[in-house]
Amino acid sequence: MNKRIAFSALSIVLFLFYFIWWLYLKQFVPEPYTALNDYYADTYGIMAGVGGLIGLMVATKYGFLKSYVGKAITFFSLGLISQFLGQLSYTILFYVYDIENAYPAFGEVFFLATIPFYIFGLWFIGKASGVSVSLIGFKNRISAVLLPLAMIGASYSLFLRNYDSQDLPFNIVFLDYVYPIGQAIFFSLALLIFYLTNNILGGVMRSRVLFILFSLLFQYIADSLFIFETRAETWYPGGPSDLMFVISYFLMTMALIRFENIEDELRKRREANVSN
Amino acid sequence: MELVKEIVKEQSLIIGENLARQMAIESGVVKFNSSKIDDLTVTEPNRDMAIEKLIGSYKELFGQASVEVCMNVIKKFPQKK
Numbered sequence: 001m002n003k004r005i006a007f008s009a010l011s012i013v014l015f016l017f018y019f020i021w022w023l024y025l026k027q028f029v030p031e032p033y034t035a036l037n038d039y040y041a042d043t044y045g046i047m048a049g050v051g052g053l054i055g056l057m058v059a060t061k062y063g064f065l066k067s068y069v070g071k072a073i074t075f076f077s078l079g080l081i082s083q084f085l086g087q088l089s090y091t092i093l094f095y096v097y098d099i100e101n102a103y104p105a106f107g108e109v110f111f112l113a114t115i116p117f118y119i120f121g122l123w124f125i126g127k128a129s130g131v132s133v134s135l136i137g138f139k140n141r142i143s144a145v146l147l148p149l150a151m152i153g154a155s156y157s158l159f160l161r162n163y164d165s166q167d168l169p170f171n172i173v174f175l176d177y178v179y180p181i182g183q184a185i186f187f188s189l190a191l192l193i194f195y196l197t198n199n200i201l202g203g204v205m206r207s208r209v210l211f212i213l214f215s216l217l218f219q220y221i222a223d224s225l226f227i228f229e230t231r232a233e234t235w236y237p238g239g240p241s242d243l244m245f246v247i248s249y250f251l252m253t254m255a256l257i258r259f260e261n262i263e264d265e266l267r268k269r270r271e272a273n274v275s276n
Numbered sequence: 277m278e279l280v281k282e283i284v285k286e287q288s289l290i291i292g293e294n295l296a297r298q299m300a301i302e303s304g305v306v307k308f309n310s311s312k313i314d315d316l317t318v319t320e321p322n323r324d325m326a327i328e329k330l331i332g333s334y335k336e337l338f339g340q341a342s343v344e345v346c347m348n349v350i351k352k353f354p355q356k357k
Contacts, residue, residue, distance in 0.1 A: 062295065067291055128338065262295075
């Protein structure tokens with residue numbers, strides 16, 4: 001069995017497990033604060049941990065940190081691993097130290113680290129995909145400034161415009177600002193790379209790069225939904241935002257796995273060219 | 277054929293040495309003499325043909341983006357020399 005099939009099979013099994021679990025909670029567990037809900041919310045990060053480890057193995061194919069693609073895959077993998085470690089930290093606080101709702105705790109360091117890891121990942125995938133060539137044009141340079149600013153503005157308007165920081169400790173206010181703005185930055189970078197490389201990026205890597213950008217869209221939706229739910233006090237373990245995180249981890253993992261085996265697609269393309 | 281070496285080295289910075297080497301071999305115009313990325317022999321006697329085939333091979337990976345990387349190396353090359 002080749003590595004790509006083994007990695008994909010493992011990820012799909014994990015995804016189906018958590019997806020079916022989530023459906024079960026929705027259909028048969030009307031009370032949202034059961035132990036089954038807690039176990040769900042405390043363990044689905046395993047998907048991110050497994051995805052991150054798979055990603056690091058895939059990165060070795062590209063020389064790990066010795067190439068742009070290797071660096072990009074490594075940073076996206078570290079982003080996934082950070083998500084896992086963040087969740088693990090809170091799980092340890094809850095099950096080992098019996099501390100509930102410890103926010104903000106040490107685990108936030110890992111959740112926060114995801115943002116720069118994804119930004120670095122995007123930076124290097126952008127470099128590999130020809131962003132620097134596209135940035136020669138004036139229009140594209142202006143877009144490179146305006147698009148992130150617009151996204152940060154939109155995030156501010158959505159999440160922070162009516163934010164009341166009075167009586168809140170500094171660390172909570174800090175995190176409440178940093179998450180939406182940081183997420184807006186990595187998502188706007190993803191959009192920017194899509195826009196700047198649309199005419200120049202091709203070959204077997206095009207669909208792979210686009211898959212990564214697409215998975216970041218889901219990560220952004222999951223993060224935003226989580227913020228909405230916590231602000232509206234509607235979040236519960238095993239709820240909609242947890243499912244969105246499961247989907248986004250799965251998509252990112254599958255996107256990284258697609259970099260494992262490009263030889264088959266190259267071979268198919270060559271055979272198709274010969275037969276044409 | 278220093279230019280061919282430079283193109284392969286530049287591509288290795290993007291996709292890593294293994295894949296850069298593999299794509300260069302598949303272009304059919306180079307042969308590697310050791311594990312070093314720049315220790316290679318160009319087997320195609322026609323310089324333009326060798327470069328064209330090499331760029332064509334890398335183009336399979338990132339399309340025009342790969343071509344632009346190679347073109348930047350070509351543009352810089354006379355100054356380097």
